[in-house]
Amino acid sequence: MxxxxxxxxxxxxxxxxxxxxxxxxxxxxxxxLSRLNEPQRRWFVALEAMRLGHGGKHLLAQITGMGPTTILRARHELEADLAGSPEVHLRAPGGGRPAAEERDPELEHVLETVLALETAGDPMGRRPKAKRSSLQHLSTALKNKGHAVSRPTVSKLLRKLKYSPKVNARRTEVRGCFCGRASRAVRPYQ
Ligand SMILES: [Zn+2]
Structure with a gap:
């Protein structure tokens, strides 16, 4: 950086x-100031100028090299409670925690194994045996295998592994009834 x-x-x-x-x-x-982004810089400088009162804007312009017009604009932004001003993103690009599957490369494979066990009872592969398996259940099953992940992460991984959400599962089921075969394109799961 x-x-x-x-x-x-x-x-x-x-x-x-x-x-x-x-x-x-x-x-x-x-x-x-050198570590702040542009909006943060001008808001801080405007605050300092307001704190100093008379002559503050002129002095802050000398200290920081920021133009008096910019300081005045920032003051107006603050006085308007920053309405319409851009949200400041505090995390640097590429910062923050890496995704669970990046921190735990085995995670996807383990989840697939758990899902394979649960769908094994249906020869058609159409309906997962444990259809009522919740995200909580999967999350617990993964945790028991030493892979602690949250329910939202499980949900995200299911989508990534092409296990469809509830609505698609129903639709696939109906289609399966008519043709007698399950579509393998979408693996229903919820
Ligand atoms: Zn000085």
Whole structure:
């Protein structure tokens, strides 16, 4: 992940040869701002400008290099409770937890094994033997095999493995009754 360069404060105190506590503070502020995205930067700068009151906008423009027009716009956005402003996504691209099947490469295979056992009782493969098996049941079965996954994850994996949701299962069943053969294209499961 790359970071924006840290802006150097151009306020009179930071330009002066005399040491001043503001020099470190302004530097820290610019370091902090370099890690924010654009909307976050302008909202923080506008807040600081509002906190300082008179002359705040001008000083913050010197400290951060942000244009006074941008600071004013951010102030108006804050005053409107950020209505219509974009949501800020806090996770970096590619960040966050990897999908369960990536963390546990065996997971899909184990789920298929569990499903195979449950559908084994029907020679047509049309109706899973344990049709009433819930996501909770599958989740528990996986957990017992040492693969702890949530129900939503089981649901996602079922879709991925082409086990159709309830509605399709019913439709497939009806079609199976008419032709006497189950469609193998969709493996009904719920
Ligand atoms: Zn400064």
């Amino acid at each position: 790359t970071h924006s360069p840290v802006h150097r404060c151009e306020c009179p105190r930071c330009q002066s040869a005399e040491p001043h506590p503001d020099q470190a503070f302004h530097h820290h502020m610019n370091v902090f």
